[in-house]
Amino acid sequence: MSANRYLSRRNVLSGLCACGFAGLTRAAASAAAAPAAAAVQTFATDEVAAGIHIRRGVDEDATAANEGAIANIGFIVGRDAVAVMDPGGSLVDGQRLRATIRKATSLPIRYVVMSHVHPDHIFGAGAFTEDKPQFVGHARLPNALAQRGEYYRMHLDQILGTGRSGPVINPTQLVKDQSRIDLGGRILEITAHGNAHTDCDLSVLDPQTGTLLLSDLLFVQRVPSLDGSLKGWLTELARLKNVNARRAVPGHGPTGVDWPAASRDLERYLGTLQRETQQAIAKGVDIGQAAKTVALSERDKWTLFDDYNGHNVTRAYKELEWD
Amino acid sequence: MGLKKPMAVTLVGWALLGGLQPALADEEDNQDRAARWKQLQESLFPHRQVLDAGGIITVDAPPRALDAALVPVELHIAANKPVKSVYLVIDDNPAPMAAHFVFGPKADPRDLKLRVRVNAYTNIHAIAETQDGQLHAATQFVKAAGGCSAPAGPDDNAALADIGRMKLRLLGDFNAGKPMQAQLMIRHPNFNGMQMNQITRYFTPARFIRTIDATYDGGQVFHLDADISLSTDPVITFGFVPHAKGQMKVVAQDSSNATFDHSFDVPGTPAG
Numbered sequence: 313m314s315a316n317r318y319l320s321r322r323n324v325l326s327g328l329c330a331c332g333f334a335g336l337t338r339a340a341a342s343a344a345a346a347p348a349a350a351a352v353q354t355f356a357t358d359e360v361a362a363g364i365h366i367r368r369g370v371d372e373d374a375t376a377a378n379e380g381a382i383a384n385i386g387f388i389v390g391r392d393a394v395a396v397m398d399p400g401g402s403l404v405d406g407q408r409l410r411a412t413i414r415k416a417t418s419l420p421i422r423y424v425v426m427s428h429v430h431p432d433h434i435f436g437a438g439a440f441t442e443d444k445p446q447f448v449g450h451a452r453l454p455n456a457l458a459q460r461g462e463y464y465r466m467h468l469d470q471i472l473g474t475g476r477s478g479p480v481i482n483p484t485q486l487v488k489d490q491s492r493i494d495l496g497g498r499i500l501e502i503t504a505h506g507n508a509h510t511d512c513d514l515s516v517l518d519p520q521t522g523t524l525l526l527s528d529l530l531f532v533q534r535v536p537s538l539d540g541s542l543k544g545w546l547t548e549l550a551r552l553k554n555v556n557a558r559r560a561v562p563g564h565g566p567t568g569v570d571w572p573a574a575s576r577d578l579e580r581y582l583g584t585l586q587r588e589t590q591q592a593i594a595k596g597v598d599i600g601q602a603a604k605t606v607a608l609s610e611r612d613k614w615t616l617f618d619d620y621n622g623h624n625v626t627r628a629y630k631e632l633e634w635d
Numbered sequence: 636m637g638l639k640k641p642m643a644v645t646l647v648g649w650a651l652l653g654g655l656q657p658a659l660a661d662e663e664d665n666q667d668r669a670a671r672w673k674q675l676q677e678s679l680f681p682h683r684q685v686l687d688a689g690g691i692i693t694v695d696a697p698p699r700a701l702d703a704a705l706v707p708v709e710l711h712i713a714a715n716k717p718v719k720s721v722y723l724v725i726d727d728n729p730a731p732m733a734a735h736f737v738f739g740p741k742a743d744p745r746d747l748k749l750r751v752r753v754n755a756y757t758n759i760h761a762i763a764e765t766q767d768g769q770l771h772a773a774t775q776f777v778k779a780a781g782g783c784s785a786p787a788g789p790d791d792n793a794a795l796a797d798i799g800r801m802k803l804r805l806l807g808d809f810n811a812g813k814p815m816q817a818q819l820m821i822r823h824p825n826f827n828g829m830q831m832n833q834i835t836r837y838f839t840p841a842r843f844i845r846t847i848d849a850t851y852d853g854g855q856v857f858h859l860d861a862d863i864s865l866s867t868d869p870v871i872t873f874g875f876v877p878h879a880k881g882q883m884k885v886v887a888q889d890s891s892n893a894t895f896d897h898s899f900d901v902p903g904t905p906a907g
Contacts, residue, residue: 596818622701626705
């Protein structure tokens with residue numbers, strides 16, 4: 313197919329689109345790490361609650377300069393073991409997360425939670441295979457990875473350089489509804505959600521600290537991206553607001569936010585998207601025109617709005633026009 | 636213009652946009668595209684001359700598509716010369732002939748809208764065939780890539796569950812004898828045979844809508860021959876002239892020889 317023609321051209325271009333931003337990972341050489349990890353940098357994390365460490369991703373799309381480190385990722389330390397959520401946006405992002413964990417604790421990494429199929433959250437999983445953890449995913453994640461994993465890997469390689477995206481790792485432990493993982497004196501409750509941000513979203517609750525790790529079920533400051541179901545997302549959000557937690561960790565934005573207060577902006581955006589898309593459909597405004605006009609009142613409230621909103625409208629329109 | 640700055644590659648967008656940008660100098664591309672179009676004309680319309688649009692037809696598509704698997708295309712035909720059919724050709728798609736509409740006596744052919752997959756940066760040609768047999772072509776260049784091989788929805792089985800469901804929405808007011816627009820929606824995954832399951836390494840077998848016939852009280856509105864380029868859940872907006880209250884009957888047949896049909900009261904839109 314002619315797509316190959318474009319692959320090679322894109323490689324030529326990847327250098328041009330790098331914006332030279334090296335920033336927020338605040339990389340620092342690891343002095344105390346084990347010899348095997350000596351060459352791997354660590355990064356700064358925020359301890360959003362006791363034993364929960366989160367690295368803030370940059371509000372950008374993946375580039376060679378940011379090395380795919382664009383999502384909030386981190387780890388939870390129990391008495392006996394460590395759980396990762398999420399493993400990161402590229403192999404090197406995952407390697408740095410692992411080095412950061414090894415600097416903090418020598419406890420074994422028993423679980424790597426993969427919150428959903430998007431590459432900015434899970435392509436670091438390959439950095440953890442040597443720990444032989446359970447890779448925990450939604451029951452629908454294997455199917456989503458079958459459809460898209462290799463496709464994502466190819467495109468991430470385009471941006472980061474060949475071989476730098478990391479392998480596609482399949483989950484070894486599937487969650488259909490709810491599940492628990494025990495880190496020793498710390499039991500995490502994992503919920504598999506209905507079709508929302510994607511069709512394979514997991515959230516993790518740490519009841520001990522009242523912390524809800526939502527990954528991309530919650531966007532703060534960065535414009536949400538819709539890849540599942542608009543109505544489903546609003547349903548899951550309403551359900552999550554009733555979870556007994558006082559703090560949440562969003563997939564993008566600040567590492568720790570008040571819960572459920574921090575759901576307000578996302579709910580407003582999704583509600584506006586739904587209402588105005590329904591209005592456009594009712595008025596016979598076609599899908600292309602709707603993509604240019606719906607939810608523009610949200611434009612100044614989010615970063616990367618222009619990169620995602622039109623696409624979100626297209627998704628919403630396709631879903632709602634069948635009602 | 637030289638090298639173009641690539642647009643932001645959004646993570647979600649990859650699945651649907653294809654984040655791949657060609658970067659050749661425009662001139663070289665233009666030569667390639669002209670040669671491609673010449674070749675296509677010879678194979679699609681042998682021994683026929685394809686004239687300029689001449690104000691008879693225009694084609695409108697977003698210059699940069701938001702979603703390569705769903706590119707909205709509008710065709711507008713001037714009322715000054717009777718047109719019997721319209722072809723839509725997506726030059727660089729694997730099967731370039733995307734659609735051929737043949738208009739019947741109940742049609743108002745002036746405005747047509749459909750949604751297509753676009754696999755690479757390409758020219759889109761809309762060709763009007765007038766009653767006297769002349770071909771007039773209009774062109775629009777579209778920047779989109781990956782729309783054909785991009786993974787479809789996450790779940791193939793779910794896509795097949797609702798297959799054949801139809802809706803007809805009437806746009807504007809019904810006035811007997813006056814042209815009006817209608818939007819036809821058909822649930823169909825329109826698998827084009829290019830989506831691979833990365834685990835099994837098998838391609839989801841092609842299954843797509845081949846023909847659609849719309850008739851109003853027995854009189855033909857249009858016959859459509861389609862191919863793999865129509866988007867999932869095809870949506871077609873077309874014009875027709877209802878002489879009186881009546882019924883729009885739609886019959887669609889897919890490449891597995893499944894037939895789907897539905898009749899809709901006009902005016903009035905019973906749920907499909």
